[in-house]
Amino acid sequence: MKAYNIAVVGPLGVVGGKLIEILVERNFPINKIKLLGTSRNKNKKIKFHGQTLLTEVAEEGAFIDVDIAFFCVDSNVSKHLAPIAIKEGAVVIDNSSAWRLDDKVPLVIPEVNPEDLHSHNQLISNPNCSTIQMLVPLKPIHDIFKIKRIVVSTYQSVSGTGKKGMEELNNQLLDYYFNTPMTNSVYPHQILFNALPHIDDFLENGYTKEEMKMVNETKKILDKDIDKGRDEDGQ
Amino acid sequence: MKAYNIAVVGPLGVVGGKLIEILVERNFPINKIKLLGTSRNKNKKIKFHGQTLLTEVAEEGAFIDVDIAFFCVDSNVSKHLAPIAIKEGAVVIDNSSAWRLDDKVPLVIPEVNPEDLHSHNQLISNPNCSTIQMLVPLKPIHDIFKIKRIVVSTYQSVSGTGKKGMEELNNQLLDYYFNTPMTNSVYPHQILFNALPHIDDFLENGYTKEEMKMVNETKKILDKDIDKGRDEDGQ
Numbered sequence: 179m180k181a182y183n184i185a186v187v188g189p190l191g192v193v194g195g196k197l198i199e200i201l202v203e204r205n206f207p208i209n210k211i212k213l214l215g216t217s218r219n220k221n222k223k224i225k226f227h228g229q230t231l232l233t234e235v236a237e238e239g240a241f242i243d244v245d246i247a248f249f250c251v252d253s254n255v256s257k258h259l260a261p262i263a264i265k266e267g268a269v270v271i272d273n274s275s276a277w278r279l280d281d282k283v284p285l286v287i288p289e290v291n292p293e294d295l296h297s298h299n300q301l302i303s304n305p306n307c308s309t310i311q312m313l314v315p316l317k318p319i320h321d322i323f324k325i326k327r328i329v330v331s332t333y334q335s336v337s338g339t340g341k342k343g344m345e346e347l348n349n350q351l352l353d354y355y356f357n358t359p360m361t362n363s364v365y366p367h368q369i370l371f372n373a374l375p376h377i378d379d380f381l382e383n384g385y386t387k388e389e390m391k392m393v394n395e396t397k398k399i400l401d402k403d404i405d406k407g408r409d410e411d412g413q
Numbered sequence: 414m415k416a417y418n419i420a421v422v423g424p425l426g427v428v429g430g431k432l433i434e435i436l437v438e439r440n441f442p443i444n445k446i447k448l449l450g451t452s453r454n455k456n457k458k459i460k461f462h463g464q465t466l467l468t469e470v471a472e473e474g475a476f477i478d479v480d481i482a483f484f485c486v487d488s489n490v491s492k493h494l495a496p497i498a499i500k501e502g503a504v505v506i507d508n509s510s511a512w513r514l515d516d517k518v519p520l521v522i523p524e525v526n527p528e529d530l531h532s533h534n535q536l537i538s539n540p541n542c543s544t545i546q547m548l549v550p551l552k553p554i555h556d557i558f559k560i561k562r563i564v565v566s567t568y569q570s571v572s573g574t575g576k577k578g579m580e581e582l583n584n585q586l587l588d589y590y591f592n593t594p595m596t597n598s599v600y601p602h603q604i605l606f607n608a609l610p611h612i613d614d615f616l617e618n619g620y621t622k623e624e625m626k627m628v629n630e631t632k633k634i635l636d637k638d639i640d641k642g643r644d645e646d647g648q
Contacts, residue, residue: 331566333608347606355590371582373568373608 181209185247185268187236187259189213189224192340193273194250202227214240214247241266249273264300277303278395285398290317294399306388308332309395320400327405330392334377336369343369416444420482420503422471422494424448424459427575428508429485437462449475449482476501484508499535512538513630520633525552529634541623543567544630555635562640565627569612571604578604 184201188194201208213224214236222233234240236255241247241263249256249263249272256276263270277283284294285303290313295302305313312330319325336343342364350370353360360368367374378388385393396404419436423429436443448459449471457468469475471490476482476498484491484498484507491511498505512518519529520538525548530537540548547565554560571578577599585605588595595603602609613623620628631639 329564333568333610336606351586351590355586371571375568 179207181207182245183210183212183243184208185212185214185241185244185263186250187214187247187263188250188255189233190215190219190222191250192337192344194248197248197250198224198226210243212240212244238262239266241268244268246271260301267300269298269300269302271302271304273304275306275391277301278305278391279398285395287313287399289314291399305395305399306391307338308334308388309392309399312392313396313400317400325401325404328396332377333373338377339364414442416442417480418445418447418478419443420447420449420476420479420498421485422449422482422498423485423490424468425450425454425457426485427572427579429483432483432485433459433461445478447475447479473497474501476503479503481506495536502535504533504535504537506537506539508539510541510626512536513540513626514633520630522548522634524549526634540630540634541626542573543569543623544627544634547627548631548635552635560636560639563631567612567627568608573612574599 184206186194186197186201189198198213200206201211211226211231213226213231213233215222215233217235217237219233220235223230224233225231236251236259244263244266245268247263247268247270249260249270251259251274253274253276256272256274260270260272260277278285280303282299283301283303284291284298285305286292286294287305287310304310308330312328316325316328336347346362346364347369350360350362350368352358354370360370362368365374376386378386380386381390383390393405419441421429421432421436424433433448435441436446446461446466448461448466448468450457450468452470452472454468455470458465459468460466471486471494479498479501480503482498482503482505484495484505486494486509488509488511491507491509495505495507495512513520515538517534518536518538519526519533520540521527521529522540522545539545543565547563551560551563571582581597581599582604585595585597585603587593589605595605597603600609611621613621615621616625618625628640
């Protein structure tokens with residue numbers, strides 16, 4: 179079995195940490211692995227298959243010899259770094275929203291549209307987490323019945339906000355326990371024992387970014403005709 | 414202003430406690446107040462407007478001289494006690510699901526269908542909490558546009574399960590904090606940091622009791638024709 183030279187970009191975040199866990203869990207065929215972060219986070223120690231690896235800096239030259247680079251960083255970082263990684267020969271699999279709606283980039287859920295992988299140009303994009311969870315069960319239904327419209331409500335976890343969200347939750351839990359005043363800075367309200375009916379920023383059309391991600395990504399992955407009647411019949 | 418003789422049935426529960434708080438907050442015109450619970454919970458002390466009241470037993474004879482009895486008890490208790498209270502002359506305002514779909518009992522949200530109060534027979538029923546929250550904003554929309562169908566997702570709090578649910582949440586919070594094993598008996602899964610996509614028992618039609626409460630109560634309060642097309646077009 180071929181073994182790959184791998185890079186994980188953003189190994190210290192929640193998603194990067196989980197990705198490293200999964201590579202281990204699945205015994206992914208790895209020849210060499212590089213953990214690439216910011217220059218501020220250089221030489222941090224991360225456990226991998228019993229070894230201790232040191233993080234390196236994600237910069238020009240870091241992707242030479244890398245076969246697959248898993249990007250677990252935010253959109254702006256991905257926009258800057260993915261072209262560098264591609265130029266140096268890596269295939270980038272990107273978790274951010276940076277490339278999802280780019281026509282030249284396949285947006286892939288392996289259980290839904292694996293055939294779209296065939297035409298990648300060293301860049302493959304991963305949908306929003308809510309889109310993935312929604313489309314896996316809807317794909318076989320769509321194949322048989324053809325879905326016209328989807329009404330969806332999501333119940334999203336604090337971990338979706340990343341480490342800073344989870345830390346705020348944990349601090350509020352301690353404040354609750356010790357009866358000290360709760361503070362919040364990541365969320366606009368207390369998040370402990372709460373559900374906020376709002377995710378991401380509002381756009382001009384009155385929907386939030388997160389909501390429109392689900393609409394646009396679903397059209398790209400499953401069927402561009404889904405929700406076509408929206409504007410005509412005003413629903 | 415006329416002052417009333419009031420009874421609160423179930424004063425030690427979460428709902429009863431809240432009701433007592435609201436009577437104080439609104440300065441409800443009270444002549445005498447009685448707090449009626451089970452014989453096991455006789456003579457419990459409850460603060461009210463700076464006084465300390467003792468609970469009495471909710472039984473035959475307890476409702477003589479009571480003008481309004483607020484029932485904050487479960488359905489079975491209400492079925493047994495409400496006829497007794499009515500017979501002894503009280504007007505019962507019931508929070509349980511016992512009488513909601515009874516044709517002779519008005520089901521009232523003051524902001525939505527206050528006119529239904531005019532024909533009560535000493536028994537007025539209060540809808541499910543989710544029905545109330547949903548119908549207050551939908552009423553003016555329905556008046557203008559006529560609603561045909563409602564798609565609703567609820568995000569319900571642990572307090573909806575009553576004191577035992579809140580205690581389980583609190584115990585799991587301590588277990589999390591002290592890193593001791595979490596246990597659960599009220600909910601089928603850990604409820605701390607969780608959302609369970611299921612509320613109340615399933616019925617033969619595949620919906621849960623809570624879901625059908627919202628359907629049936631909405632038809633009674635707002636418009637019996639809402640959702641009429643459900644069976645015909647299979648949606």
